[in-house]
Amino acid sequence: MAVVKYIDTNDNVTEVEMEAGETVMSLAVNNMVDGIVGECGGAQACATCHCYLDESLSKYFSPRSEMEEAMLEAAPERKESSRLSCQLELNDDLPDIEVRLPASQY
Amino acid sequence: MQQVVIIGASHGGAEAAIALRTQGWEGKILLVGDEPTLPYQRPPLSKGYFHQAVSDQQLLIKKPTLYEKAKVEVMLGESVTAIDKANKSISLASGASISFDYLIIATGARARKLSIPGSDLSCINYLRTLADADKIISQVNAQSHLLVVGAGYIGLEIAASASKLGAKVTVLESFPRVLSRVTNEQMSEFYQNLHAQHGVDIKLNSGVTEFRRSGERYVAVLPDGEELTFDSAVIGIGVIPNVELAELAGLECENGIVVDNKTITSEPGIFAIGDVSNHPNPFYQRQIRLESVPNAMEQAKVAAATICGKEKTHDAFPWFWSDQFDVKLQTAGLSQGYDSTVIRGDIAAKKFALFYLKEGKVIAVDAINSPKDFMKAKMLIPTGISIPESKLADTSSDWFE
Structure with a gap:
């Protein structure tokens, strides 16, 4: 079974077994992973589930919507690889996924 | 073993239960809720869940397995009837008494009821719970006429969602503009136009004086005597904080349960969070009570941290969202x-x-x-x-x- 690796700013890794139907955000929330808040429950309204997804993994997920792009544009610690983890949907065909988390969500 | 009891299993209660564990609480955690379901997200009830973009499984705030992992005991469908602050215990409707070392009150708010002739008919609804939403949704379809009383966020979101499902929708508002409590005239006008573009009929300076049955359907009598035939109605005229338990226990209440910036009530060891709390806001420099999910979550974390002996104060800036069309x-x-x-x-x-x-x-x-x-x-x-x-x-x- 593939896993999602959540890596904080100190390089501490929390590994969680993937579950189809979850998002990278909800999987974190349901496994007490610090650093992903998800205040709005996935409505793209808060950007408290901001994460960094390596370019090599972006092909496994749908691209940013206009709304996600606009939210990220003003998010703290914005980078090229920024994503809202509530928009990263997991399924059974994915390999291991690694995301890094910004310091501001701790 | 020490125990934290949380009354109210919604956004604030669920967040507090899990946050206690992640913050290092080693004692027992008991989450008591009066609804039959595990804590679920309320905002989608008038939006995604209403127009069927979100399933009931997706509504759950935390998955069932998380409560097991975090060793949170969840007691559902159970009402708390009293808080005894001297003996540090709560009484349940089922008769049991449970003692606590710390208590978190997260009882939220309930819909304000309309009291006019016919307001107890089965077609008259309020939206606060999943059961409320399911009942309303079962009455709304492309052939039906939904009447919404009150043009606040809840009323307008329901109007938009019902309209998306093809229903005919009429909104009755007593003020001269929608959202008058929270926005300025330009924003009210923007929302009035938006709804008009989608065929929602908003009647301002209006309201309802009586409901009655008319064959298979219902009739609403407006203040000017006009009669509107409809199939179901939702009343969205605000909420009332659920302070009764706290009041009976002698905790200080005023438009909610009064707390400090650590969410502590007038009684040390008893906390209040979420929609029921009246708390200080450092930016506006006054006591405020918010009807807000992010606020409930933030206060839940502060209560949990404080109980775990950590230094954390509640100073989050209020924010809200609404999706319509x-x-x-x-x-x-x-x-x-x-x-x-x-x-x-x-x-x-x-x-x-x-x-x-x-x-x-x-x-x-x-x-x-x-x-x-x-x-x-x-x-x-x-x-x-x-x-x-x-x-x-x-x-x-x-x-x-």
């Missing part, structure tokens, strides 16, 4: 007391921000399909910003630079 509103701050407003962007294009100022200082922003303005405002307003109105209005450069 193709419009996402994100609000940062509270606009009450503003003395001027500035529009930035294009109202007709449904992409603009409305800034509320008081004595030259920005105190709140309503952002329509403008997440960047919202995000910046949410970060910057709490720091105290005075920006010339001309700069706020000028879309050729960023206002926050």
